[in-house]
Structures are given as structure tokens and as C-alpha cells.
Amino acid sequence: MNSTFKIYSAINELPASWDQVTESNVFLQTPYLKVLEESAPTNMQCFYIGIFEDNNLIGVALAQYLNVHKLESFGERDKCFKTAIRNFVFKNFASHVLFLGNNMITGQNGYVFNKPMDFKHISNLLIQCSEAIIKYFKEKGIKIHIVSFKDFYQHCSDELKKYDFANMHDFNIQPNMIFELQPEWKSETDYVAAFSKKYRDQYKRSHKKCEGVEVKELCYEEILSHEERIYELYHYVAKNAPFNTFFLAKDHFSTFKKQLQEDLRVSGYFLDGKLVGFHTILLNGETLETYFLGYDEHVQKEKMLYLNMLYNMTKFGIENGFKKIIFGRTALEIKSSIGAQPVLMSGFIYHTNKLINKHIDKIFKRLEPNVDWQQRHPFK
Incomplete structure (x- = not known):
């Protein structure tokens, strides 16, 4: 199947059929995307991706670039050595982050298609989109450190792992x-x-x-x-x-x-x-x-x-x-x-520096906040 994609940085450039394709998910419709455009976090830039087949829009995806340098705080609850290390690492080796998906909410809200798509094709498209955005920033003199694809329900994650996502580190942080x-x-x-x-x-x-x-x-x-x-x-x-x-x-x-x-x-x-x-x-x-x-x-x-x-x-x-x-x-x-x-949700992550990427699973485990909790069962 031959698909092409186009990356937009402004809502007023989007194809007229955008909201028909995204009608199943409010987080990909233009009213919500306008909210991101008008009042996104100051360290975030959004990209809206249209996926076409024979010039017809058949799918859309969302990408977000985060400049962690501009962040006032990474979270102040855990005052400890691990937090200090984490902050140092993020400032120096992970300050330019690209998300394919929506980093502001939990759930599978990164892309939608108006027709059945096989996961081989989806994984290939998502990676092509990320590479196009990395190239866009490179031309502006900004090196993307980390690329992350989030969030996927377990069956989607298992399918993506069979294709282009196979060599990426997959992670499960706290459940949804x-x-x-x-x-x-x-x-x-x-x-x-x-x-x-x-x-x-x-x-x-x-x-x-x-x-x-x-x-x-x-x-x-x-x-x-x-x-x-x-x-x-x-x-x-x-x-x-x-x-x-x-x-x-x-x-x-x-x-x-x-x-x-x-x-x-x-x-x-x-x-x-x-x-x-x-x-x-x-x-x-x-x-x-x-x-x-x-x-x-x-x-x-x-x-x-x-x-x-x-x-x-x-x-x-x-x-x-x-x-x-x-x-x-x-x-x-x-x-x-x-x-x-x-409900377990998975993401995928890689570092654009090959040496760091080799150890991304160990690094990620050390940076990730640990959460111990006991599940309650409130019903009779």
C-alpha cells in the first residue's frame, strides 16, 4: 500500500477532511489541537501529521517536541540524590525530546486511521514521520536527543514490536x-x-x-x-x-x-x-x-x-x-x-546517540520514578 504523509505546524493549514478522519478521538480533532496551538506548555511545539493514500486523507498523527532546558522543575516531591542525578542527565543528554503521541495525557491518542491498517505499515509510517521531524530540527541547528512513541495498549505494542519497533527499548511506566x-x-x-x-x-x-x-x-x-x-x-x-x-x-x-x-x-x-x-x-x-x-x-x-x-x-x-x-x-x-x-500501557524509546542508546534500558530504569502501591478491591 502506498501512503504519503505531510507534516503541518499550524492548524489553519490542515486538510478540510481532518475532523471526519478523527471523529473517533477528541484529542486529535481540531478544537483540541487549537488548544495546543494557542496555549501549549511554553517548552512544547506541536506537529500535526496528515497521512494520505492517493491524495485522500486516511489518517492523522500528533508529534510534540519538548525542550527540557526551558523547564523550571522536573518535580520537587522527591528531594534526593537520584533526583539530582536525573535532573543533570535530563539537562545534558535528554533536553531535546520528540514524542510521537501526546505527552500531556495518558492513553492511546497518538494516531487514528479511518480504515483498517496493518501494524507493519503503521510502524513504518510513525518512524518515517519521526525521522522527518528530526531532520527539520537538524536543519535549524537543534539535535534531538530522545525519540519516544507513546502510549500503546498491550496488543498494539506487541504487534509493533514485530516490525520497525523491534530494536527499540519498550517500557511500561505506571499503568493507566x-x-x-x-x-x-x-x-x-x-x-x-x-x-x-x-x-x-x-x-x-x-x-x-x-x-x-x-x-x-x-x-x-x-x-x-x-x-x-x-x-x-x-x-x-x-x-x-x-x-x-x-x-x-x-x-x-x-x-x-x-x-x-x-x-x-x-x-x-x-x-x-x-x-x-x-x-x-x-x-x-x-x-x-x-x-x-x-x-x-x-x-x-x-x-x-x-x-x-x-x-x-x-x-x-x-x-x-x-x-x-x-x-x-x-x-x-x-x-x-x-x-x-x-491497565498496562507501553511506550518505545531510543536515544539518537548510538552509544547511549545501547544502554538506554539501564539508564531508563534508573531515571524512572519508582512507585510501590497496593491495589484495592472496593466491590462486594
């Missing part, structure tokens, strides 16, 4: 926490009734703790008026993550709401009239995607805000007929306590 909602749950009451006593008690206790906190869905104008505070709450959580490769732009949430309107919901948590937390969810077909959130550290501890946010997102998913909720990669244990299950 996915909650498959039961079709018989029609309300939050049905969901809570399915818990064993221990987890029903957890639910009641957390709700009691959260008394006095008002939860309110924010419209575009309210997001704008609370923008500084929303960013402050987001930034606190992001900075305290074990590892970071980007920070969102300050106007990210208002830009997102303006572009996606009803497909993005932002809920504010208010205590005595003051915004003390927020969560965001994205409606993606039959899947509810959790996006970024933020909270005031002191209120979170006292009011169990984070756990209540997880319950609230689940309630929204159930009441609005979603089939599953993607909760992403952080806070695995607490997410499993509300019903989410770990």
Missing part, C-alpha cells in the same frame, strides 16, 4: 487507571450500593468531611475570572508530582473551555466563597477522560478533597451514561479504592 462502569449502575446510589462495607464507609466518611465545600460547574466567564487561582492550584499539584516534563500555560483552561465548550467541564470547589480546588473532565465519545486538577494542600487534607473529586467524576460518568472513565497514571492506590483498574 481505567474504570469500566457497570451498565446496571444508573445513579450514584447504585454505585455506592456495590461497595463492600469498608469502602462504603470510606465514601460516607469522605462526604462528611467535605461538608461546607460547595461544588459548582464553572462557565467560560467564571474560568476566566478565577484563572490566576486555578493556575495556582494546578501548579501546586503539578510541582509536587514525582516527575514532570512540562507545565501548562496560564490561560490553558480558559482556552480549552472556549474551544471545546460543553465537551470540557470544569468544576470548582469553594470553601467560604474561596476557590480551594478544581477538577476537569473531557467528554470523548463513550469515554470520560479526566484531565488536570488542582487543590489547596491544607483544605485537601482536612476535607479529603481529592477523594471527593474522584467520586464526583465517577458520579458524572454514571449519570451521563459513559462506559468508562480514564483516570490516568498518578495516585494509583486511591483510584483503585474507588473502582479503577490498572
Whole structure:
């Protein structure tokens, strides 16, 4: 099969049929891509790839270049020698990173085709695209250090490994926490009734703790008026993550709401009239995607805000007929306590320096933040 591809760096250059090809994934449609274009992290540049057959658009892919040099912090939670080493390595040997896929979210959101494609062809196309972008940066005097392809569900990863990805280091970092909602749950009451006593008690206790906190869905104008505070709450959580490769732009949430309107919901948590937390969810077909959130550290501890946010997102998913909720990669244990299950996702990585690449598996293991956690089983 003869396919060609074209790489675009601006949304207004995209082919007219782009959104027809990407209708199955909101993260590859132009409203979301416009959000990336208008308010991507300051150290990120996006590329939009059109894949053609006989001049017809049949697939699209997303690539992101990250300049790690521009990052204020890689994550400040783990103050230790390993973190210092990791920061040194990233600054000097991994500061120019190319992702094929979306580094800002968890899930297989890197490419989509409107017709069946064999994995041999997909692997070949993805590698050709990455090489074209590496060449583009080389001509600008920038050497890409690391190329990473992310995220793939296990069966896709196994297939890709049979072809052009065979010589690349494949890695599994923390699993994606996915909650498959039961079709018989029609309300939050049905969901809570399915818990064993221990987890029903957890639910009641957390709700009691959260008394006095008002939860309110924010419209575009309210997001704008609370923008500084929303960013402050987001930034606190992001900075305290074990590892970071980007920070969102300050106007990210208002830009997102303006572009996606009803497909993005932002809920504010208010205590005595003051915004003390927020969560965001994205409606993606039959899947509810959790996006970024933020909270005031002191209120979170006292009011169990984070756990209540997880319950609230689940309630929204159930009441609005979603089939599953993607909760992403952080806070695995607490997410499993509300019903989410770990799903392994793989990525592929290589270093453009052959000597470093020979040892990439050992290096990667040392740099990767370790996470020990215990899976909870909340249902009867």
C-alpha cells in the first residue's frame, strides 16, 4: 500500500477532511489541537501529521517536541540524590525530546486511521514521520536527543514490536487507571450500593468531611475570572508530582473551555466563597477522560478533597451514561479504592546517540520514578 504523509505546524493549514478522519478521538480533532496551538506548555511545539493514500486523507498523527532546558522543575516531591542525578542527565543528554503521541495525557491518542491498517505499515509510517521531524530540527541547528512513541495498549505494542519497533527499548511506566462502569449502575446510589462495607464507609466518611465545600460547574466567564487561582492550584499539584516534563500555560483552561465548550467541564470547589480546588473532565465519545486538577494542600487534607473529586467524576460518568472513565497514571492506590483498574500501557524509546542508546534500558530504569502501591478491591 502506498501512503504519503505531510507534516503541518499550524492548524489553519490542515486538510478540510481532518475532523471526519478523527471523529473517533477528541484529542486529535481540531478544537483540541487549537488548544495546543494557542496555549501549549511554553517548552512544547506541536506537529500535526496528515497521512494520505492517493491524495485522500486516511489518517492523522500528533508529534510534540519538548525542550527540557526551558523547564523550571522536573518535580520537587522527591528531594534526593537520584533526583539530582536525573535532573543533570535530563539537562545534558535528554533536553531535546520528540514524542510521537501526546505527552500531556495518558492513553492511546497518538494516531487514528479511518480504515483498517496493518501494524507493519503503521510502524513504518510513525518512524518515517519521526525521522522527518528530526531532520527539520537538524536543519535549524537543534539535535534531538530522545525519540519516544507513546502510549500503546498491550496488543498494539506487541504487534509493533514485530516490525520497525523491534530494536527499540519498550517500557511500561505506571499503568493507566481505567474504570469500566457497570451498565446496571444508573445513579450514584447504585454505585455506592456495590461497595463492600469498608469502602462504603470510606465514601460516607469522605462526604462528611467535605461538608461546607460547595461544588459548582464553572462557565467560560467564571474560568476566566478565577484563572490566576486555578493556575495556582494546578501548579501546586503539578510541582509536587514525582516527575514532570512540562507545565501548562496560564490561560490553558480558559482556552480549552472556549474551544471545546460543553465537551470540557470544569468544576470548582469553594470553601467560604474561596476557590480551594478544581477538577476537569473531557467528554470523548463513550469515554470520560479526566484531565488536570488542582487543590489547596491544607483544605485537601482536612476535607479529603481529592477523594471527593474522584467520586464526583465517577458520579458524572454514571449519570451521563459513559462506559468508562480514564483516570490516568498518578495516585494509583486511591483510584483503585474507588473502582479503577490498572491497565498496562507501553511506550518505545531510543536515544539518537548510538552509544547511549545501547544502554538506554539501564539508564531508563534508573531515571524512572519508582512507585510501590497496593491495589484495592472496593466491590462486594
